[in-house]
Amino acid sequence: MASETITAEEYISHHLTNLTYGQHHDGSWGFAHSAQEAADMGFWAINVDTFGFSLFLGVLFMFVFRLVAKSPTTGVPGGLQNMVEMVVEFVDDNVKSMFHHKNNLIAPLGLTIFVWVLLMNIMDLIPIDFLPEAGKALGIHFLKVVPSTDVNITMGMALSIFALVVYYSIKQKGIGGFAAELSLHPFGKWGLPVNLFLEVVNLLAKPISLGLRLFGNLYAGEMIFILIALLPFWAQWALSVPWAIFHILIIVLQAFIFMVLTIVYLAMAHDEH
């Protein structure tokens, strides 16, 4: 429990509020001081905490991998290179087994997604009050540390992948081919409106389910950690330890699923029907 003076409800909503920077009602720019204020800022506001951590983790990932990639030994690899190569090989194997076209973008894309999402998810294992309390000491009143519990982050990635799916569909099959794919299945040309409706729903469901699945899983996990944190301090470990151990599975699994679905969607975009 953060402090005795706030209620459980306040504690929870505090943990679920982003540190948002945007334009206030009165026209001035600054951080929002409540969830309502953040919502009122509209689209042109930015969640500094989740986006900041997301960027930080992405840079960390690139830095570590670049460190190894700069001078990789072809002899016996050391510890860090071993780890990096293990991840790279894992992603490469997955891509090779699911994606049978020639495209140099897919494997690095899969690697970026897997490692970045994994790192974002791992933030969930940092005890729930550590960073927010530290932030409070520094004068930051809201701090959400797990980027993948922010729907903007997950949907940002999902929509990027959606854009790639559309791009490669058109590139591989031409606009006509893509349109035919959307309109001539599954009922032939006489059922065109129905086909179009079904296929468009099908197409749109991909990025939405992709983004919301990751968001939902991590948000729920985070929520349970928050609820566990409401227990008396001497009882918390009994629940938080098993949940954290179980959560390790979810963290890796969700990163893996995100990567695999990306590869599968892009493979489908390349396939001729």
Add this chain to the structure above:
Amino acid sequence: MNINATLLGQVISFAIFVWFCLKFVWPPLIAAMEERKAKIADGLDAADRAMRDLELAQNKATDRLKEAKQDAAVIIDEAKKRASQIVEESKDKAREEGERLITAAQAEIEQEANRAREQLRSQVVVLALAGAEKVLERSVDDETNRALVEQLAAQL
């Protein structure tokens, strides 16, 4: 939980990270891994080849050994034959030599014996004569006596 510009930020940073990974992370890592794979394959190949070479060399060595053993057996046989031949030869030679020596010795002995007999005979004559002279104290007929004694000596 508002949709806001964070989404765009994430899209942009995602694009940048993917680009960076595509340009600077993935190719060198994969290249290194492929190179190592090739190296390992080469190493295994070389090991196989060495194994085969070793087998060949071992076969050759056993063949050589067998040959050498055969050669050695032949040589030993010959040597044995030759040795027994030499032994026989030397035995023969020794026997011959012995026989020769024995004959020579026998001849010498005979010679010596004859000589001794001659000497003895002549001395016996003198002794007998002297003895007879002493017995008779006087010589009856020197000539008859001598003839008698010589007859005696010849009988010895």
